Amino acid sequence: MPNSHHIEEFAGLPVAEFASWEGIRDDFDTAMRWAHNRGELHEELPPSYEPLFRALADPGSYAWRLRTVSPRYRRPFETLPEYLDRFTSLVPGKKLRALVVGNLVEDEDDMDAERVVGELVRRAGGWPEVRSLFFGEVLQQENEISWIDLCDLAPLVAAFPKLRRLVVRGGSRELGLRLPEHRWLRELTVESGGLRPEVVRDVCASDLPGLRSLELWLGDEDYGGGATPDDLAPLLSGGAFPKLEHLGLLNTRGADSWVAPLAGSEVLARVRSLGLDLGDLTDEGGRAIIEHAGAFAHLERLGLHHHFLSEDVQAGIRAALPGVDVNLSAPQEPEVYDHCDTTELHYYTVVSE
Structure with missing residues (x-):
């Protein structure tokens, strides 16, 4: 089933997921290296995180998945704007070619599509070379496809004037x-x-x-x-x-x-x-x-x-x-x-x- 697993390639590029704090909060050492070294490679990185840090060293060669993990009854470590600000601080915007927007949640289990679109449009000027966009790459175990609430996506498309490929799910x-x-x-x-x-x-x-x-x-x-x-x-x-x-x-x-x-x-x-x-x-x-x-x-x-x-x-x-x-x-x-x-x-x- 196409929505049962995350895509590993998009627009001819391997996909790298930009982890949220919720995704790494239980690995304190990794989180601290991330915070203090801004994504630089370290020999002692756990194998599961090595691909992400390698992608940060060559960001233009990857399609970047933006996805957060629901805190589920806990106060989130960062808000959606903070997550996206951290992404823009670590990944040079002019090198971005492809974005995969997954389940971007904060203190709820479901994505607020209108809020996500607004935050992406606000930053789109710093991503001038984006050619490919997948909006709503949410898996069935995260949300049934017809329950993924979307919104008017015309402003998002207009914000990326060089867009060649658009995939929408929901x-x-x-x-x-x-x-x-x-x-x-x-x-x-x-x-x-x-x-x-x-x-x-x-x-x-x-x-x-x-x-x-x-x-x-x-x-x-x-x-x-x-x-x-x-x-x-x-x-x-x-x-x-x-x-x-x-x-x-x-x-x-x-x-x-x-x-x-x-x-x-x-x-x-x-x-x-x-x-x-x-x-x-x-x-x-x-x-x-x-x-x-x-x-x-x-x-x-x-x-x-x-x-x-x-x-x-x-x-x-x-x-x-x-x-x-x-x-x-x-x-x-x-x-x-x-x-x-x-x-x-x-x-x-x-x-x-």
């Missing part, structure tokens, strides 16, 4: 992603257990003339999803994102219903790669791909990772698309529920709750 109840003109953004991914239709419409209405890759985790209506092809009309008609090369409608409940609209869309004829991964595609959707094979035949890659296709339908897709790299990995079996005299099959996405 619930979409308060999420705002109507982005004003951002000429440099090339890749946008929104990970959610249920992406609210209004957010989908806002993304499609954003002014992103250089966008080349768009991935939307549409998710499940039970967790805030429910987007339809009408919500993506500007995208499907080819009117949005003229340079788009890859489109992913991922983690989608009801993936079968998207095959025909995609096959008849203008955008499919333009892109080189299409992803329907992580969803609940069944033989109904697989047969629709075979029926509309001509619309998919120009693709270089078709992603169907995690599906409920029978072996016959998988073989049919491969035969209908001989020139396409089709990813049919991770076949699944539906869950079976017996109710009195009836049997119900349940098809599921990779990430929900």
Whole structure:
């Protein structure tokens, strides 16, 4: 499951986590070396801390994860501004290329996204070379994906004018992603257990003339999803994102219903790669791909990772698309529920709750 473990690489760089005081408070010697030596290397460092101190010696070669540990009923050692101030004092801002914003908490277990965005925007001028940003890299054991409360992220994106890659993870109840003109953004991914239709419409209405890759985790209506092809009309008609090369409608409940609209869309004829991964595609959707094979035949890659296709339908897709790299990995079996005299099959996405 993508949100079950922290990423180890982002934007082609290894990830280094900037530890909070809460994370090292039980290792007094390490904490004191950190405080008095400003991150310089020491031979006696415990092995678990050595990677972090090596990253501090070469900060531009790493993507930096900002994440604090909940104090859980104890007074925190430092506030969020103090944590970020310590980060800026130890990591030269002009060398930063990539940021991974994890679960930044203070005296609560849940992140206050609006407060975090405000603190990041306040410091963004000192990080002028940031090209890649992952906001909300929170694991399932920290918070269910649809319970990660987000906010309007347009001010954060605007604060990084050289941003090329943006990944957002979380619930979409308060999420705002109507982005004003951002000429440099090339890749946008929104990970959610249920992406609210209004957010989908806002993304499609954003002014992103250089966008080349768009991935939307549409998710499940039970967790805030429910987007339809009408919500993506500007995208499907080819009117949005003229340079788009890859489109992913991922983690989608009801993936079968998207095959025909995609096959008849203008955008499919333009892109080189299409992803329907992580969803609940069944033989109904697989047969629709075979029926509309001509619309998919120009693709270089078709992603169907995690599906409920029978072996016959998988073989049919491969035969209908001989020139396409089709990813049919991770076949699944539906869950079976017996109710009195009836049997119900349940098809599921990779990430929900």
